[in-house]
Amino acid sequence: MEMTPTAHNGAVKGQIAKKVLMPGDPLRAKYIAETYLETPVLFTTVRNMFGYTGTYKGEEVSVMGGGMGMPSIGIYSYELFHFYDVDQIIRIGSAGALQDDVNLMDVVIGMGACTDSNYAYQYALPGTFAPIADYGLVRRAVEVAEEQGTPVAVGNVLSSDVFYNADASVNDKWRSMGVLAVEMEAAALYMNAAAAGKKALCMLTISDLIYKEGKLSAEERQLGFRKMMEIALAI
Template sequence: MSMTPTAHNGAKQGEIAKTVLMPGDPLRAKYIAETYLENPVLVTSVRNMFGYTGTYKGREISVMGGGMGMPSVGIYTYELFHFYGVEQIIRIGSAGALQDGVKLMDVVIGMGACTDSNYAYQYGLPGTFAPIADYGLLAKAVDTANAQGTHVVVGNILSSDIFYNADTTVNDKWRSMGVLAVEMEAAALYMNAAAAGKKALCMLTISDLIYGEEKLSAEERQLGFGKMMEIALEL
């Protein structure tokens, strides 16, 4: 039997921790591992999607990129849950703010993830599934943020399949329902976790304002999410 269970991940059995932090950008995964983890080891680089395992305060943690969009994160998280024995995945990403009260660099925690994706079709459910975070992870994240003095906003986010939407009114519609911010991965992560009986949480740093002019550069997105990381590492 092969020691590498999938074609998308070069890690051998036992090389990935039970807890995985998952940014979208593989270079952000590299930065996180080299900045925060002790003795990080590169365990996979298939398709340049870097994954590292190291320790933080004596606890083994892995950090691995998940790519852009639900098809990408859906593959990686499914394989981590089912083939590598991962118990919890914490997405740490960026998002565009939809509400005026959500500011640049704010940390948003996705209690639920609305979506325009058809990802749930595969489950054959007789209705609409509501993808939600693991409450234990969510509560601990909020408590950790409070202890660290970091302001977080908790609520509904949108996981969209579409970055350049031909419908120019779509953001207004989600905004009118109180959705805090838009990203592209959390709903698939939450559904994969639910189907596998595992835990998941999505934390986001606001990188741009959908109804404003401010936005972070690509380098700032890669390097500037320290507050969110300090929360995630304690989970």
């Protein structure tokens, strides 16, 4: 561990690619590496947060879990940007649909990330910061989706600090503002990227329907997000 820049990641410099795909679930990272990457090498198992580097169609790419919530992805993405010279992080996660025309297994691209988090407090900004994705990554993701024949919805998502909210009206309020889906990490990732001068994108597969019946199992979440994964790899 003495040679590693952080206690949260077992990699030494040079073991992580400039491009990192970041699912929340470390087992999904393992699945992606073993399914899509050529000669994947495991570079960290610290706290069971698996990370791998390999190649995809000749391009070096890493995949690493980011955990649940903004504090978790905030730590991992900060360290990747600042300690491992990563240029871009693409979050590939799950989300709950807020709109009626967003259905199970649909792919959502988070152009912006609303949030109820106080994560931006650290920057002491004189107003409200609007966390957004890198436009080049958004544009390329839409192009790749079209090439692959995968419909995507592009717009605002909500990054919430609270999974079980005591206020039952919160989803109705975000839904009324046209927010597409709710997840728990994108806003922190986008803020970290902005502060570091790096690039970030959040793509989500709908795993739950908040206003209709339907949800995916844990196994379906882990293994069934192929369309999103393939878009992210091809960007």
